[in-house]
Every structure is written in C-alpha cells, then in structure tokens.
Amino acid sequence: MTNIDELVATLAKDATAVKPAPHPFVLSLQWIGAAAAYLAISLTFSGLRPDLLERFHSFWFGAEIFTLLGIFLVSSLSAALLAFPDLHQKRLLAFAPILPFTLFLAIILFSWRADNPPAPLPVHSFECTLSIMLMTLLPAVWTFYSMRKYASTHYRLAGSVALLSAFSVGALWLRLHEVNDSIAHVIEWHYLPMLAIGLIGLWLGRVVLKW
C-alpha cells in the first residue's frame, strides 16, 4: 500500500457529513447587512452632519458617497468570493473592485479640481484617520474571523480587499458625520490612508488567512 493509498484510507475513514459553506452572495449579504446595521447604529449615536441634505445637492459629494458605497458593496462581495479556493468560479466578479476604485479615484480628482476656491482646511488632521481606523476595527475583525472558516488560495488579496471593505465603512461613517468640505483634507486624511490599509491587508491576509 503506497503513502497515497494510506492517506486516502485515513481521510475517508475520518470523513463525516459536512455542511457546505453558504454561497458567497449569501455570505457577502450577511457581511453587508451586519456592516450596514453597524453604520446605522454608529450614525445614530454620533449623529449625521447637519448639512447632509444640502451637501447632496453637490454632484461631486453625491458621487463620492455613491462610489464609496459601491466600493463597500463590491469589495464585500469580492472578499466573499476570495474566501473560496476557486473564487467560486467567478473570477471576474472577484476582481470587480477595480472598477469602483478607478471610478472613485476619478471622482476624487474631479472633486479636487472643482474645489475652487478651496474650502478652508479643518483644524484637525490625523484624528480623522484614527477615527476611521477605530470604526474599521469591528467590521474587519468579523470579516476576517468569518473568512478564516473558508479556504482562500488568494489570502493576501483576500486580506487586502476585506480590510478595504471594512475601511470603507469607517470612511462612509466619517463622511456622513463630519462637517467638512475640504476635499484636500479628505484626500489626505480619509482616503490616502486607504493605500496603507490595502498594504496592511496584504500582510494581514498572509498572517490570518493562510491555511
């Protein structure tokens, strides 16, 4: 009997009935639902910015929030697909966050150009990044915890996308809460840290999701 035969016999002997993992669409819906509830509760406690309705009359603000929401939704879906070894055979969807990110980048650039004369910078700076990070912690923990139950073969990318999805929840919260019209500040202290978060996610994915 070869080693392979022995291994097969052992594995077959140990095999019990297994409940298949939920479909990634269901999984991502669970994450999105939980994150949406978390966002709603946080906004209830912290409060919406008083000029929110007025700000939505600005095309670029609306587009920014809309694409940020898109990043959150699509990256949640992508993270769920990336948790499966074969990406649930939906490779295109797994890499779909590229689209909202590209759109978001373009919108931010146009917003920056449209910010003329520039809105005054707020007095605070890194506090925004810190707040977003704190807000990100909980969704990041539950997403990673959930993803660990599966078997990602793209663990670095999965970690990065999962963390970006969680970060977008924090970014959305702050944009809907903070009275701040300076796009320069928003780029510097809200969105540029996203790059660092993406890189941290690559590392975290390797540490947490490797199996």
Add this chain to the structure above:
Amino acid sequence: MAGTTLPLEMAVYGAMTGYYSSVLFSNSAPVTDTGDNLAALMQRSLSGDTQAYAVLLKETARLLRPFLAKRLFAGSEVDDVLQEILLSIHKARHTYDGERPYKPWAYAIAKFRLQDHLRAHYADHLHDAEDISGLEEILPDDVTETGFSYESISVEVEKLPEKQATILRLMHQDGYTSKEIAEKMGMNESAVKVAAHRAYKVLRKQLERS
C-alpha cells in the same frame, strides 16, 4: 448498505477509466462525464458517504499526478505535494457545494499547494546562501580531501533518485559540464544544477552518518 457500496465503487471506477462514458449511480441520476462523476462523488462525500469519498480522493490523486509531475523534478516531491493537496482538499471540502464543476476547484487547491511548496523550496535555497556553482567547485575538493573519490561513493550515488544519480555520474565520472548534461538530458542548466545541489546535500548527510 454494504451490499450497495461495492457496486458503487466498481461502477464509478469502471466509468472513470474512460472519459465521456456514462455511469449510473445506485441511487442517483446518470452522469455523463468524468467531471460530473467527480462532482457527484463529492456531493455524496459531503453527505458522509466514505466509500464515495475514498474513490473521489483516489481519482483526484490520479488526475493531479501528471499535473504535478510536469512541474516538479523528483518523484518523491510529487508524492509529498500530492499528499499535501489531498489533505487540503479534505480540509476545504466544505467550500465545495456540488453545484459547480469539481475540477477547477480541485486544481485551484492543487496550484495553491504547489506554489506553497515551490516558494518554500526556493526560500530554502536562498537560505542555504551557497552559490551552486561554488558548491560544484568546492565539493569535489572536500570529497578528495577526506579521502573520497567518485568510485568510493558510487554505491551511495546509485541509491539516489535515478535522475540525480545520472547527473552526478555524468558530472563527476564522465566529466561533462552542467550545460552539456542539460543538453544531453533535455533539461535546462539551472535544473541540472539544482538537482546536483540536492544530490550533494543528500550525499553529504549520508557520508556524515557513515
């Protein structure tokens, strides 16, 4: 149950020896090709059918062996990686729902484990931090210094995997360069050097032990 499991295994095995042949499972609809068979076997395995699971793993091993043999140098490595893959398939079997094709799922895990293996292998090489070409120059000296000649260790060389033994024989007995061996054996030069390096490591251990 015991009466139905043996015919199942025989039926599946019979069908799997030829592609696109039809097989009728004892309590399921007919399936038409090997991919379907594997998916059906996995579905049965997920519901706790150990016989179906054993057949599935054996068939998966049969499917993946040529895939690994093409990408790995030594036969022992193929077996090692194959075992890793089967263990991973076992661990990740809950991520397969039986609704999508089985082969892409299994190959995704196989590629992942193969990459892991190759990454570890090359990291190990870097860790050794000894230039292979340097080793080629140094090692024969060491062997003569300690009183060894190729002839005196030829018995140990013959115990190596066939490819490694041939490379060392050509290199040290017949005086071929690694480039010439590569041409002769239809390999690339770096693969010859890596094989020689591995053989040196094994020999060194064996000689140290004796």
